Amino acid sequence: VDSTFTTPYLIKPFELGADLIMHSATKFLSGHGIVIGGLLVDGGRFDWDASGKFPQLTEPYEGFHNLVFTEEFGPAAFISRARKEGLRDFGACQSPTSAFYILQGMETLGVRMEKHIANTRTIVNFINDNEAVAAVAHPELASHPDHEIAKAQLPRGASAVFTFEVKGGREAGIAFVNGLSLFSHLANVGDAKSLVIHPASTTHFRMDEAALRAAGIGEGTIRLSIGLEDPKDLIADLKAGLRAASKVVGDRHS
Secondary structure (H helix, E strand, O other), X not given: OEOOOOHHHHOOHHHHOOOEEEEEOOOOOOOOOOOOOEEEEEOOOOOOOOOOOOHHHHOOEHHHOOEOHHHHHHHHHHHHHHHHHHHXXXXXXXXXXXXXXXXXXXXXXXXHHHHHHHHHHHHHHHHHOOOOEEEEEOOOOOOOOOHHXXXXXXXXXXXXXXXXXXXXXXXXXXXXXXXXXXXXXXXXXXXXXXXXXXXXXXXXXXXXXXXXXXXXXXXOEEEEEOOOOOHHHHHHHHHHHHHHHHHHHXXXXX
């Protein structure tokens, strides 16, 4: 399970049956977008021997002097190989400074996530009621296909990253972003500051309309990562962006 967007504060996947959890620690865990790092956590309950589908763990591995990881490490076979190979073959050895930033960020995780969630709920409600917006995708909205699952598994909140579709397509989406001043135009998420991106013209600009649609991305899709600022300031900024987007639509019909 990739639990980057939810963090351990919002959900504990091991309690729901997951065996492995991944996090991009660059996001909410560290909280400030100033460090590159990740976490891989093994629940230690999976029997890697039972199915016979993991020969890389159950058979001798020549690269480690014919070590059989399941014999040596039991339920920790996978995480042990991941760590050893990561260190030896890929240089996955985090700097002390990066580790310090992540650990320091995690000390305030609960406080930050509460503010992220509170701000996000305010922003989602504002955007959902705006005439310049065609649709909003957030699990706490009853219109979302995973709303019932979110209510059951994410009672504290469903993260601070969501998308919405601005009316007017690609040009309106670009105008929306250009009309903002408080939101930072960045591809990252999970930062203390609020972030925005228009995927069709940036991260996914090489994809045609059909490919975008297949990926669940519209020409006017906007992704927001809500930060810790005063929600009144965020709403004022979003109003400016939505006015800019609406002007594009209005100019077409004038």
